[in-house]
Structure formats: structure tokens, C-alpha cells
Amino acid sequence: MTHGAAITVDGLIHRYGPRTIHDGLGFQVHEGRILGLLGKNGVGKTTLIKILMGFLAPSAGTCRVLGEPSHALSAATKRRIGLVFEGHLAYDFMSIREVERFFSAWYPKWRRDVFHDLIDRLGLPLTHRIRHMSEGQRSQVVLGVVMAQDPDLLILDDYTMGLDAGYRRLFLDYLIHYARAGRKTVLVTSHVVQDMERLVDDVIFLRRGGRVLHTSLADFMATFRHYHLPHEAVPHALPDAGETLHAVEREADGGVSIFAFHDRATVDAALRRQAVDPSALEERAMTLEDAFVGYTGRY
């Protein structure tokens, strides 16, 4: 069930000196939705997340979070936003008990039960200092702090960084349950794209040159397809990607992967127009990670 927009980005432009990172970017994140922001390194993901978190003023355009400009949020609005920074930033000099005492003072809706539910699983005394924790343990404390604030909107910047598979799963399971049960709006980035498949409702793909695709995960996975042409059927010159064929890439075994938002018949016709025999073409199932690499390209 969706309502108004929790995040509205409109005509966003950002430059670092002469280099333009975003040029007229626009999208909305509706309340109650979980959105994954995906893109390869260097496409402006970090810049966008910094702008959304309020730690970078855009060169032009607007970026409103819960109705206010993201770099000039009122105290009341900041209270409704939970941020998880890359690397699970925390006050290293505090113990678990001190972390709770400090943060709970700022948030009237502090959920002690939520915090301790996560913390108890660590099996650590409350006097344990953050600086003596592993990355995984610290991530649990950080997630506990953010969830206990009971925010309406959570923004998580690459929560997977430094986490092993166990802690990543634990983090993700809690986040999914918390966001779904509380109908929270979540914007998340991660280098582990496969996690997004379980978590997000919508995705935004950022590509080089400022190209953006904003769609629901279900629509994307239903319409974006992977076809494979075996090595024997591949001509010397690869078919060109273009209007019908989104991407064409040679595999390590000499075969060719073709990615397209079209059905088999349309792709067959496109290949024939390029003098490629499509009779050996077969459609392959994809995970989100496969689709991400297919959509954004390997290089």
C-alpha cells in the first residue's frame, strides 16, 4: 500500500568541478516502499546517497526528504529518519549501555525492546565497548540503534561492507522484518546485489552518463531477459546492441549473452536483421545479480 512520497528528487544536478555526476536526475520513493539504489562504481551512487542523507548540497535541483530539503532538515524531521552509514559508523568509545543511554535521550519513541532484542543475540555484556567489537557485532548495534529510534524512513549506505555471510543474513532478516511489519520506507544501497532480491520492492539503476531506470523489482525481473547463443552459433562479429538488444556480451566460453526487454520473437527478428541465425538461441533464468550485471554491463 503506497501513499505520498517520502523522497522526491527533481532535476537534481551535481558536479565535482568540471565533472557532471548527475544531470537532471528525478525520482520518487513512496511511503512504505523499499527501494534499492543500484549501480556500478563511479556512477554517482555515493554522491546521491550523500545528498539524500543531507551531507552534500546539490549543485542544482531539489532533493526533498519527508517534505524538507535534504541538506536543511529540521530537528523534528531528522528524528523521523534513521541513517546507517557505510562502515557502520558508531561511537567507538562507548559501551553498549552508554550507546543506548545516549541515543535514547534524543528519540522519544525509543524502542528499548527492539534494541535489546538485537543486542541480546550478541551475547555480550552491556559494558562491552564498541571499539572491541567485530564489524559484524558493531553492525548489529548500529542497526539496533536505528531501529529503536522507530524512524519512518531508513537510509542505509552499503550495510554489507565488512560483514560475513552470517551477519549479513542476520542484518537483512531483521531489516526485512522490521521494515515490512512497521511499513517503513527504506532506501538502501549494497554491493551485494543478491540481497536486494529479498529486500526491495523497487529498484533504481544508475548507469554511466546519468541514465536511470526506476521500476518495481517484479516488473524488471518479468521483462528483462537473458538469452544465450552458444559458441558454435556466434558469428565472428558480435551483433550490435541497440534499440531491441539492450546489451550483448561475449562469455568466457565463447558464447554470447544477450540481454533485452523483449520476448524471444522480437529478439530473433532483431538478430536476423543483423544476419545472425537465432535458431540456437535459448532463454536463461536470471537472479537479480545476473540481471544487474546484464543491465549495467560488466565493464
Add this chain to the structure above:
Amino acid sequence: MPALFYKEWLKLRPVLALLIAGTLAFSVYLFLSVRHQFRIEHAEMLYYQANHIGRLFYEDLRYVPLVTGVILAVAQILPEVQRGRLRLSLHLPIGLAPLVLAHLLIGLAALGVILALDLAVLALTIGTFFPAAFVASAVTTALPWMLAGVAAYLGGALALLEPDRRVQAANLVVTAGVVWLCHLSRQYGAYDHALWGLAGLVALMAPAVLLPAHRFRDGGGR
């Protein structure tokens, strides 16, 4: 706001304990040093040296406040800027100016306690061996050194918070200039007519800390 005091207390208490222990150790040294002078020379000769030649019996105190200010700035601000941890505080439901000024207020209060201890030790030591008139003179002579300590603290905060390396260098140069002014003369009473002006100059450094904090928030944070 009490939560901020709590956080800063947790962060600063080890270094405050060290600074107070250091101040106490220095006070013992200063006391024994002056006492030693009185053991090897006649008191009248030492009064003459202090009164007419302008010999400072407590010159070892001169750079102690400066070092204290630097240590406190580093202990308070460095953990905040490492890995961009200041973003945690900047996202707290409080405006940037009250947040930054509250941090400074806490740092200055902690520094004030140490500097007051320095002055008390000085007054006690001088009062023990010299006539009462020397005590006021010693305190007013040491006050610019205390201001240098405040300038070092504020300059340290300015430089550490600044995300732009060039502005950071400029901040350090300005701070060095203010500290230099505070140590320009070691004569008794040299700053009697300039102390308030110097204090005003040092005070101007406090609101200036808002500028690097703004720059940090608007894109300088890592």
C-alpha cells in the same frame, strides 16, 4: 543537550584524568623548583630579581596551557572527524550551530578547569614564597599564556573540522599568529592594557568554528 554532555564526558574523561594528573605533577615540580631557589639564595635577592630584573620563577608554566589546549582539541575533535563520524552527531535532532557550539562549550569548560588549576597552582606556589603583591602580578603575567591555551584549543578545533586542506593550513597559520601574540612578551604586566583586546581576538575564533562545520556537512565529510 544533557546527552551531548554525557557523550563528551565519556569521550574526554580518560584524557581529562591524564591532564589533571599531569597538572598535579607539574604543580609539585613548580613548587619544589621555587622552593629550591629559596634554599640556595637569600629571599631578598630573589625578591630583587623578580621585582627589578624581571626574572620569572615560573616560566616553565609558559607553554603548558598551549599544550593542554592542543591535547584537548585533538582528544575531542579527532574521534569525531575520523571516518566522518561527525555525521552521527550532525544527524541528531538538533541544529548545526547549537550542536557545534555545545561541543565547544564543553571543551572550553574542561579546558577552563585545567587552566584554573594551573593558575591556582601558580598563585599557591608564589603566595607561599613571595609577598602577596607578587601573586596578582604572577597571575596577570600568566593570563596571556592561558589565552594561548584557549586559542590553541579553538585553532585545533578549526583545523581538525575543516575538510579543505588549504583552509586548514590557513586556519593553522592564523592560530599560530594568535598564539604568538599571546607569547609576544614575557615581561611582568606586559599585557595589562592589552589583555581584554587579546581575549576578544581569541573569542572571535569560537564562532569561526561554525564555518568548517558547515563545510563538513555540505560535502566535505568523508
